[in-house]
Amino acid sequence: MHYMRQVWTVAAKDLRSELRTKEALNASLSFALVILLLFSFAFDPTAELTREISGGLLWLVFAFAGALLLNRSFARELENDCLDVLVTSPVPASALFLGKALANWLLLLGIELVCLPVFGVFYNADWARQPAWLALVLLLATWGITVIGTMFSALTVNLRLRELMLPMLVYPMLIPCLMAAMQLTTALVAGQTPSGDQLAWLRMLVGFDIIFTALSVALVETVLIG
Amino acid sequence: MTALAIDNVWKYYGDYPALRGISFEAQRGACVAMLGRNGAGKTTLLRILAGLSRPSRGAVRVLGMDCLSPDVRRATGVLGHGIGIYDELSAYENLRLFAALYGLERPHQAALEWLERTGLERVRDGLVREFSRGMRQRLAVARAFLHRPSLLLLDEPFTALDDRAIALLQGLLRESLASGSTIVMSTHQLREALELATHVALIVKGRLAHAGERTAAMVDDPGYLYRTYGEA
Numbered sequence: 001m002h003y004m005r006q007v008w009t010v011a012a013k014d015l016r017s018e019l020r021t022k023e024a025l026n027a028s029l030s031f032a033l034v035i036l037l038l039f040s041f042a043f044d045p046t047a048e049l050t051r052e053i054s055g056g057l058l059w060l061v062f063a064f065a066g067a068l069l070l071n072r073s074f075a076r077e078l079e080n081d082c083l084d085v086l087v088t089s090p091v092p093a094s095a096l097f098l099g100k101a102l103a104n105w106l107l108l109l110g111i112e113l114v115c116l117p118v119f120g121v122f123y124n125a126d127w128a129r130q131p132a133w134l135a136l137v138l139l140l141a142t143w144g145i146t147v148i149g150t151m152f153s154a155l156t157v158n159l160r161l162r163e164l165m166l167p168m169l170v171y172p173m174l175i176p177c178l179m180a181a182m183q184l185t186t187a188l189v190a191g192q193t194p195s196g197d198q199l200a201w202l203r204m205l206v207g208f209d210i211i212f213t214a215l216s217v218a219l220v221e222t223v224l225i226g
Numbered sequence: 227m228t229a230l231a232i233d234n235v236w237k238y239y240g241d242y243p244a245l246r247g248i249s250f251e252a253q254r255g256a257c258v259a260m261l262g263r264n265g266a267g268k269t270t271l272l273r274i275l276a277g278l279s280r281p282s283r284g285a286v287r288v289l290g291m292d293c294l295s296p297d298v299r300r301a302t303g304v305l306g307h308g309i310g311i312y313d314e315l316s317a318y319e320n321l322r323l324f325a326a327l328y329g330l331e332r333p334h335q336a337a338l339e340w341l342e343r344t345g346l347e348r349v350r351d352g353l354v355r356e357f358s359r360g361m362r363q364r365l366a367v368a369r370a371f372l373h374r375p376s377l378l379l380l381d382e383p384f385t386a387l388d389d390r391a392i393a394l395l396q397g398l399l400r401e402s403l404a405s406g407s408t409i410v411m412s413t414h415q416l417r418e419a420l421e422l423a424t425h426v427a428l429i430v431k432g433r434l435a436h437a438g439e440r441t442a443a444m445v446d447d448p449g450y451l452y453r454t455y456g457e458a
Contacts, residue, residue, distance in 0.1 A: 002329070010327075016315065020314045021314050080309045081307060081310050082312060085304065085311075088278060088299060088304045089328060090297075090300040226279060
């Protein structure tokens with residue numbers, strides 16, 4: 001219980017900071033909306049084409065927007081040497097990591113929830129035909145993006161080219177998560193209920209989240225302290 | 227009782243040894259002034275004591291425990307080069323946050339008490355980014371002392387402080403010493419440091435050149451230490 005309170009304290013601090021400055025949120029959200037708009041001009045999508053590209057388009061937009069958001073996660077701690085103060089506090093490095101990941105997850109989910117209706121309007125798509133399944137995929141895949149992104153945000157925080165390094169390191173790691181999310185989202189936007197292969201993708205998404213959460217929690221102290 | 231035990235600590239940055247076999251002990255209630263020129267290794271050693279870095283070789287015990295243990299972190303207050311407070315939070319939110327992170331039972335009361343002690347109660351809801359430099363420094367001092375640490379690690383604590391913040395910090399340090407806390411501070415401001423210090427550790431090029439009690443000769447003539455044990 002005490003541990004979860006520490007996680008929430010860190011998450012609440014990050015959420016409050018971000019909602020007050022909106023530095024990463026504005027950049028990330030406007031980037032996502034612009035990409036959705038530009039692709040709608042580029043493709044002039046028919047209903048059939050929209051169904052085919054929906055998963056890929058949405059998750060690439062979410063992943064790119066996520067990188068903008070995640071870059072700030074540990075970078076904001078560099079101002080005034082706040083990272084040192086957090087690391088020297090009695091909060092375990094894993095709780096610090098999970099708190100930051102939780103804040104990033106909620107922020108990225110918020111961006112996704114704004115983007116989905118916009119996607120529906122620009123592409124004339126009924127994206128909410130399987131709302132419960134789609135919510136599950138969003139929750140799982142967004143956690144996958146944020147857990148890896150937050151970890152690499154910690155790893156690259158002291159690099160001068162961190163804005164460049166983070167996407168270069170994160171995207172290859174995210175391939176299994178994004179593939180699963182794209183496949184499932186394409187099927188869900190087409191109105192299919194997941195079955196067979198799609199359930200295997202869902203299991204892979206769950207496995208991906210569990211493995212990378214456990215790895216990150218185990219390694220974050222080494223990343224932060226050396 | 228030993229508060230700090232540093233045993234043959236080496237720290238390498240690449241091939242360069244920033245610390246070379248440092249060993250010394252500090253008893254509880256001691257105030258150790260860690261002196262040395264720029265680049266001598268004072269900050270590196272303080273970062274190891276604070277659990278921000280691991281020694282390449284050697285061991286450090288703080289309050290009889292590993293310096294990375296949560297109990298040691300809970301008992302340690304750190305004031306480094308940066309103020310360690312969030313610009314986009316208010317003074318109250320900053321102190322409330324650190325009170326919660328340190329597991330204080332009544333974080334709200336603790337934050338209010340320290341806002342009052344540092345003379346910031348009238349601006350408690352103001353964002354730190356709108357504060358003057360002196361107000362930010364006082365808030366940083368409050369953040370470091372908020373959880374009543376029994377070990378204080380201070381890196382150049384008097385540098386860039388205004389008169390009011392220096393007076394506040396000196397008062398709090400004396401109060402902490404009187405209550406049995408241990409203080410380790412690195413500093414170039416010899417006079418302020420030696421007035422408070424009970425012990426002195428002089429580091430020269432990563433090596434411990436001298437460790438021992440502060441003497442009257444050191445206070446009367448701050449250059450004495452460097453002439454006697456260190457670089458001229």
